[in-house]
Amino acid sequence: MLSRDADSCFWIGRYIERAEATARMIDVHYHFRLESAWLSEPMRWSSILSISGDLEEYQLRYADEDERTIIQFFVFDTTNYNSILSCIRAARENARAIREQISSEMWQCINTTYLDLREWSVERVYERSPHSFFQWVKDASHLFQGIANRTLMMGESRDFLDAGRFLERAGQTARILDVRYHDLMRLAEETNSRAQTPAGAEEIVNVHGWIALLKSVGAYEAYRKTFHEGVTPARVAAFLILNPSFPASVRHSIGRVEGCLRRISGNREPTPSNAAERAVGRLYSELTYLTPDEMIARELHLFLGHLQAQCNEIGSAIAATYLQY
Amino acid sequence: MGLCDDYQTEGFYDEMFAADGTPRPHYEPLYRTLQGMRVEEFQARCELAELTLIHQGITFTVYGDERGIEKPFPLDLIPRIVPAHEWEHIERGLTQRVRALNLFLQDVYHDQKICRDGVIPRELVVNAAHYRREFQGARVPHDIYVHICGTDLVRDRDGTYRVLEDNCRTPSGVSYMLESRLILMRVFPTLFRQNAVRPIDHYTTLLLENLRELAPPDRHDPTVALLTPGVYNSAYFEHSFLAQQMGIELVEGRDLFVNENMVYMKTTRGPQRVDVLYRRVDDDFLDPVTFRPDSALGVPGLVNAYRAGNIGLANGIGTGVADDKVIYAYVPKMIEYYLAESPVLPNVETYLAWRPDDLKYIVEHIDQMVVKAANESGGYGMLIGPQASRAECREFAEKIKADPRNYIAQPLVALSRCPCFVDGRLEGRHVDLRPYVLCGKEIRVVPGGLTRVALRRGSYVVNSSQGGGSKDTWVLRNGGEEEGASAMQQAMPRAGGAMSQSQRGRASSPRTGGAPC
Numbered sequence: 001m002l003s004r005d006a007d008s009c010f011w012i013g014r015y016i017e018r019a020e021a022t023a024r025m026i027d028v029h030y031h032f033r034l035e036s037a038w039l040s041e042p043m044r045w046s047s048i049l050s051i052s053g054d055l056e057e058y059q060l061r062y063a064d065e066d067e068r069t070i071i072q073f074f075v076f077d078t079t080n081y082n083s084i085l086s087c088i089r090a091a092r093e094n095a096r097a098i099r100e101q102i103s104s105e106m107w108q109c110i111n112t113t114y115l116d117l118r119e120w121s122v123e124r125v126y127e128r129s130p131h132s133f134f135q136w137v138k139d140a141s142h143l144f145q146g147i148a149n150r151t152l153m154m155g156e157s158r159d160f161l162d163a164g165r166f167l168e169r170a171g172q173t174a175r176i177l178d179v180r181y182h183d184l185m186r187l188a189e190e191t192n193s194r195a196q197t198p199a200g201a202e203e204i205v206n207v208h209g210w211i212a213l214l215k216s217v218g219a220y221e222a223y224r225k226t227f228h229e230g231v232t233p234a235r236v237a238a239f240l241i242l243n244p245s246f247p248a249s250v251r252h253s254i255g256r257v258e259g260c261l262r263r264i265s266g267n268r269e270p271t272p273s274n275a276a277e278r279a280v281g282r283l284y285s286e287l288t289y290l291t292p293d294e295m296i297a298r299e300l301h302l303f304l305g306h307l308q309a310q311c312n313e314i315g316s317a318i319a320a321t322y323l324q325y
Numbered sequence: 326m327g328l329c330d331d332y333q334t335e336g337f338y339d340e341m342f343a344a345d346g347t348p349r350p351h352y353e354p355l356y357r358t359l360q361g362m363r364v365e366e367f368q369a370r371c372e373l374a375e376l377t378l379i380h381q382g383i384t385f386t387v388y389g390d391e392r393g394i395e396k397p398f399p400l401d402l403i404p405r406i407v408p409a410h411e412w413e414h415i416e417r418g419l420t421q422r423v424r425a426l427n428l429f430l431q432d433v434y435h436d437q438k439i440c441r442d443g444v445i446p447r448e449l450v451v452n453a454a455h456y457r458r459e460f461q462g463a464r465v466p467h468d469i470y471v472h473i474c475g476t477d478l479v480r481d482r483d484g485t486y487r488v489l490e491d492n493c494r495t496p497s498g499v500s501y502m503l504e505s506r507l508i509l510m511r512v513f514p515t516l517f518r519q520n521a522v523r524p525i526d527h528y529t530t531l532l533l534e535n536l537r538e539l540a541p542p543d544r545h546d547p548t549v550a551l552l553t554p555g556v557y558n559s560a561y562f563e564h565s566f567l568a569q570q571m572g573i574e575l576v577e578g579r580d581l582f583v584n585e586n587m588v589y590m591k592t593t594r595g596p597q598r599v600d601v602l603y604r605r606v607d608d609d610f611l612d613p614v615t616f617r618p619d620s621a622l623g624v625p626g627l628v629n630a631y632r633a634g635n636i637g638l639a640n641g642i643g644t645g646v647a648d649d650k651v652i653y654a655y656v657p658k659m660i661e662y663y664l665a666e667s668p669v670l671p672n673v674e675t676y677l678a679w680r681p682d683d684l685k686y687i688v689e690h691i692d693q694m695v696v697k698a699a700n701e702s703g704g705y706g707m708l709i710g711p712q713a714s715r716a717e718c719r720e721f722a723e724k725i726k727a728d729p730r731n732y733i734a735q736p737l738v739a740l741s742r743c744p745c746f747v748d749g750r751l752e753g754r755h756v757d758l759r760p761y762v763l764c765g766k767e768i769r770v771v772p773g774g775l776t777r778v779a780l781r782r783g784s785y786v787v788n789s790s791q792g793g794g795s796k797d798t799w800v801l802r803n804g805g806e807e808e809g810a811s812a813m814q815q816a817m818p819r820a821g822g823a824m825s826q827s828q829r830g831r832a833s834s835p836r837t838g839g840a841p842c
Contacts, residue, residue, distance in 0.1 A: 002580050003591045096382065097556045100569035104381070111382045156593060264593065322593045325580055 001156040003325040005101050008094040009157050010323060012102075012110075013164025015091035019084045020141035021172040021217075025051060026074055027134035028216035030067070035208060045070045051179040052082055071130070072122045084137060088114050103151035106144065113140040156264055163260040163318065170253035171311040173217055177240050178304035180216075181233065184209045210236050217248045237300055238292035241307070250307055251287035257314065258284050264322070276317040283310045327360030328367060329744070332751045338484045338741040339753060340405055351408040351801055354519040359403075364749050370512045371402055371746060377508055383501075383562060399794030400505055401745045402512060405756060405776040406520070409803040412772055415478065415486060418670030419760060420768045421660060423474050426493060426647050427764065428663040430470035434460055434643060444662050445655045449679070452730060453652060454700040455494070455645020457608060459615060463632055463642075466539050467766070470641040473532070474762040475499075475775075478670070480741035487673045487738070489757060490653055492702075493644040495605050498775040498795075499761050500563035503528060503570075505797040506773070521802040523772040528761065529570040532603075535765035536571075539637025540600040547600035547637075550574040550590065552581075554606050554622045564605050578606070583626030586633040601637040602627075608642055650699045650733045651677055673738055678729035687725060687734040691718045694734040695785075696725065704788035711737055712785075740785055743796065745778060755779045757787050758798065772800035 029048050045065045049055040054073075057080065062069050075084045092114045099107050117137075125133045145165070152158045188206060210231045214220040223231070223239050226246075243249040258280045265273050272278040295303060334342050341352045348356035359367075378384065378397035407415070432439050433450050440447035450456060475496025477489040506525055510517055533549065540547030553564035555577050568575035580590050581599065589596035604611065610620040615628040630636045646652060654675040657668040676683040676694070687694060691710050698706035708721040725732040742753035760774035776796040777787035787793040 001593050002574060002576065003593055004577070004580050005574075006593045093556070096561075096565075098575075099382075099565040100573075100575045104569075107382065108380050112380050115379065160593075325591045 001101075001160075003323055005098045006156065006160045007319075007323040007325070008098045009101070009160035010164035010318065012091045012094045013161040013166075014168040015087040015094070016110075016141050016144055017165045017168040018082065018172070019087040019091070020138055021169070021176075022052070022074055022082065022084050022087070023134040023137035023141075024218060025176060025216050026071065027131060028212050030071075030130055032208065032212035033067075047179055047183045048074075051176050053175075054080065054082060068122055068126075071125060075125070076120070076122065085117055088117055088140075098157075101157050103147070105147050105151050109140075109144050109147050113144070159260040159264045160322075163257050163264075166253040166256040166260070167311060167314060167318075169248055170250045170257070171308060173240055173248050173250050173253065174304050174307040174311065176216060177213070177237060178301060178308070180209075180213045181237065181300055181304070184213070184233070207231055214240075219246060219248060222246050234292065234296050238295065241295065241304075242287060242290065242292060244288075251284070254280060254284045254287060254311075254314075261318070274317075274321045276314065276321040279310070279314045279317040283307075283314065328362055328364065328751055329356060329359055332744060332753070334742070334753060337739055337753060337755075338480055338482050340480075340741055340743040340756065341403075342744075351406050355404070355406065355516060358513075358516060358519070359751075367402070367746060368749065374400060374402060374508050374512050377511065378504075381504075383504055398501060398789070399780060400501075400508065401754075401778055401780070401794055401796050402509065403744050403746060403751070404509060404516075404797045404799045405743050405758070406799045406801065407758075409801050411486070412800045414669065415758075415760065416770045416772075418486070418488075418668070419474075419476055419762050419770050421664065421666060421669050422476065422488065422491070422656060423471060423762045423764055423768055425656065425660040425663050426474070426491060427469055427471055429659045430493075430641070430644060430647060431468050432663075433646060434470075435462065439659065439662055442662070444658050445652070449649075449651055449655075449730070450646060453646045453649040454731075455608065455643065455648060457643030457646075459628070460643045464634075465641050466634075466637055469764055470644050471647070472535055472539070472639040472641075472764050474764065475759045476762065478758045478760070479673070479738055481673075482739040484741065486670055486758075488653075488656070488670050489673055489738075490650065491647060491656070492759075493647045494607065494640060496759070496761065497560045497563055497605075498759060498777075499528065500566040501795050502761070502773060502775045502798065504566070505775075505795055509797045520799060522799045523802055525771045525773040528763075528771045529567060531763050531769055531771070532567070533571045533573070535763055536573075536601050536603055536637070536639055538765050539639055541635055541637070544600045548574075548598060549601040549603065550576045550599050552576055552578070552602045552604040552606055552624075554578075554610070558605075560605065567603075573603075576602075578620075578622045578624050581624045581627075583624060583630050586626070586630045586635050588624065588627060588630050588636045599636065601639070603639050608645060611642070645700075648700070648702075650675075650697055651679070651730070654733065673735045676734045678725050678732040678734065683734075684725070684729050687732075688722045691722050691734070693736065695737050696721055696732060696734045699731040699733060704786045704791040709737065709785060737785070740779075743776070743778065745780065745794075745796075747780075747782075752782070754782070755785055755787065756796065773798045 025048060045067065046055060048070065049058050052074070058073055062073065073080055073083065077083045078086055078089070080086060088110070092110050095102060095107050095110045120133065148158065148161060152161070187209065210233060211220060214223050214231070214236060217240060219240060223236070226239060226243065227235050239246065239249065241250045244251055246252055258277070261277050261280055265277065267273040267277065272281050332342065334344065334346070341348060341356070343349055375397050378400065384397050429439065437447060437450070439445050440450060451458070471493045473496060475492040475498065477492070478486050479489045480486055503526065536549045537547055549571070550573055551564055551568045553561060553575055555561065558564070565575055574590065576590055582589055582591070588599045588602070590599050606622050609617045610622045612623045612625060612628040613620045614625045616623070627636070628642070631638050631642065654672065654677055657672055660666055660668045676687050678684045678687055687696065692713070694710045696708040696710065701707065708717060710718060740755040740757065743756045744751040745754040756776050756778050758774050758776050760770055763769045776798045778794045778796055779785055779787045779792070780794045781792050784792065
């Protein structure tokens, strides 16, 4: 397969996953704010900006952190390269460049999604209910993946598409957990240290905050099925990072990336055959053998930083091994 | 009231209606269908077609718009129908013409006999903008230069098919021919049942066959790729479509490199040899080492690889000399010279400004003529005298006098018209026809082509860059409706073996037991 085509597949996977992750995150944050609006210091939108790494960019362009502006920024602002519209457009441009590689149905799906998305605006999002809009974005991502599964030949194009998707997912889960963990811990401290807190504030932060976090990566129901004893920060972190079966956990996602890379190279030996396999294999082993207690003992913020750095390294190694043209 | 009721032919040759307003016989089934249809019904089908085009991304971008508005390629749903006997004539004419063009190219890049015998002045050939001196004497596989030719045909006021120009470089539009058919079959399925329309979807199969023939002889399962200038090229949709339909790689210059006169593409598994390129990049941009050094679209060293016989190219290099509109005027003579036949399809009468008498005539009659620069296309560099102002005519006359070699003039052909659905009713619009000729071991013309329509009322310019659209082109099977229907019955599996056995037995019994014959 042409390196340029492989590069496009990889980035289609990443962009669509990124659009979906953004939709999930904003959807959940928006609704969590509704529930926690009566807190003396509600969840700020700025924490979302930190998750996406866009805080500085945003502050350069906008003065206020009001909800509409934030949604405009995350969904429709084409000068924000990570906005949903930017991601869908980039995925479509990549798909256009490799139309002959992917199936016609995949192209039509991404093309129609882009054209429909352009019909939306912040005003219309509020008119139709934000939830239904974000659900539509998620559905579009799932539809694309479903069509790819059903129509794209098993082979390199598909493996690069999936490698992009799962690498993006691993990175997004690590990042959202990092920022939310930090936020929730800070809120909990502030709530505890205050002499007078509104009744129920503690519960909102300690329970609902974590539930919102789980929901934002689509993990709430899966978590409930796994742990019957309630929601605690350590368990949530362990679930989202180390669970082998949850489709958005870092470990599961990295395992999928490794599977893709191994199919691409055809290497069945335990030793890696190139830099990409080495990078992904190293991280996967670490996540496979680490216990939750060991992980917490390593100070979660530092550990999550390490995970994100590893994901970046895997991306660079894949590019250097396969995608340069 | 039927859709066709107040339709006017306005003195032009109309593809659908005779001068007295009655539908031509091969249009009758369509006429009946249209008459039985309400405007809203037809409108709804237009919308369905447009939506299909948008979803499939068969669109072009309107430039200069911040949001990058995309519009569907304008497709008029009333088909252009060509009866079998007309097609037979066209096919014979095109086959003859492309044979002569290939012989001409072989000749001008070798011995130039046609010049030495005084049929075409040598200066005209070597001064043609797309003549490639670098290729003098180079051998090409099977001596074929033009593998894909798109020849533009027009019909004049009495319905005679004439050749307006040949496109021997990288003719485009074939994807619109194929897509228009798919869309019409979706939107008007019943029409295909009533009309015996010959299929065209084997075009890409034939094309791939021809391309594979161009591989170096020692390459058994050759790798064929389509070389595109990239996603910003206006024909990119077509490049991608053809690559997909043929199952070949779509490559850009930056995907390829040349090493020791072999061409390779950069893949995830390292370099992979490429044997044939269907190149949709012009000569000038093909190889910065040989041609334009500033080209970023090409592949350094490609031309040497081609000369060394390590890569097949379609079309060959230097074919543009035959597209020169001055050379075009000599094609009928080429046919007589190389084939000793008289041309089946006539040219449009052409005046060549480099001949002093013609120049005088052109300048004097410029307000009645269409003047064209010899090497412009897309409807640019031309003057339509009868529709131009006096000042424009004067200005053009000066241009011609300054550079007579590069101008020709033709009388304005009253192009035939075909009904189009415009603002809720049928109106006549001028059309041309570009069939696609494939030239390999044999010459094949897929029965159909791109019918281009000048959608602006009264306009003669059919180019898509100038507000043109397209129509599906139907070539009918011999004998029209009845024969087509029986051919379909033959193709249907017979139901009930025993039954058909007995029928056959009964039918044959008179013969076996009958009188000698």
